[in-house]
Amino acid sequence: MRKAIPLVLVGIALSACGPIPTAAQGGPGASAAPSAGPRYAATVLADAPAGYWRMGETSGTTMIDATANGNNGTYAGTITLGQPGALTGDKATAVAFDGHTAGATVPSAPALKVTRVTIELWIKKNSESGYGMYVAKNYFQLLNNSYTGRLEFRVTSTPDPVLVSSTILALNTWYYVVVTYDGTAASLYINGKLDGxxxxxxxxxxxxGALYLGRRFDGFFTDAVLEEVAIYPTALSADRVAAHWRVATGNR
Structure with missing residues (x-):
């Protein structure tokens, strides 16, 4: 029997997203520059995230926050560190979550008590995992749309599923995903372009409340490789999302 998810979301009418660039070795596009890693990190930090987890660890259980806020997290379950990442450059690894026990938890912190939010991350799905969670906190979640290959973004509690992407995420392919919520509108971007x-x-x-990556507090594990997860206390503009994508792909 499939578990019900007692949270609902902001519904959105979504438009088709442009084609995904041909993947380069370890990256989202063949044009990715050797220095994309450090440039991308600097670009993210310039927009003042509340937490930024690059997920480049190769040992241990600590997930390091790259901001000055000190919101380090803890890996648990069957995770695999040191996986090939989406970006080339100084940090080229990511973390694989097994879809059964793996997750990362960031304890509650003042910087993460947001009323406006941007969720930014890179996702490579290994399999379809039902309602597998990518990012989850008390009142916002980014997750799979029940075996459809699409994404959902949930805000506050209600009984209905809502924000569903038009783009279907292919397996074993890196995607740059950003969701923004400013209290008046929700927007979803995939590979730098507005999806809806x-x-x-x-x-x-x-x-x-804690922040969870790769799962929710009560399960809903995802089978995917993740990296470069950032949470902002504001809604990034479309221009900033596009700028992050351009830097990541070496097309400034």
Whole structure:
């Protein structure tokens, strides 16, 4: 019996996303430059994320926050560190989550009590994992749309599934994914392009609670490789999302 998910979202009408660039070795596009890694990290940090986990660890269980906020997390379950990442450059590894026990947890922190939010990360799915979670906190979640290959973004509690992407994510392919929520509208970007947007129908309360990557507090594990996860206390503009994508792919 499939578990019900007691959270709902902001619904959005979505438009088709452009084609995904041909993947280069370890990266999202053949044009990726050798210095994409350090340039990309600097670009993310310039936009003041509340937490930024590059996930380039090759040993241990600590997931290091690259910001000055000190929001380090902890890996648990069957994770595999040191996997080939999406970016070339100084940090070229990512973390694989097994879809059964693996996850990372960041304890509750003042910087993560957001009412406006941007979720930014790189995703490579290994298999379809139902409602597998990529990023989850009390009142916002980015997850799979139940074996359809699409993504959902959930905000606040209601009984219906909502924000669903038009883009179907292929397996074993890197995608740059950004979701923004400014209290008036939700927007989803895939590979730097707007996939869809919709007026907001709910708010995000500034609550305590841990942040989870690769799972939710009660399960819903995802089978995927993740890296470069950032949470911002603001909604990044379309121009900033596009700028991050250009830097990542070496096309500034």
């Amino acid at each position: 947007t919709h007026p907001a129908v709910a708010t995000v309360p500034p609550t305590d």
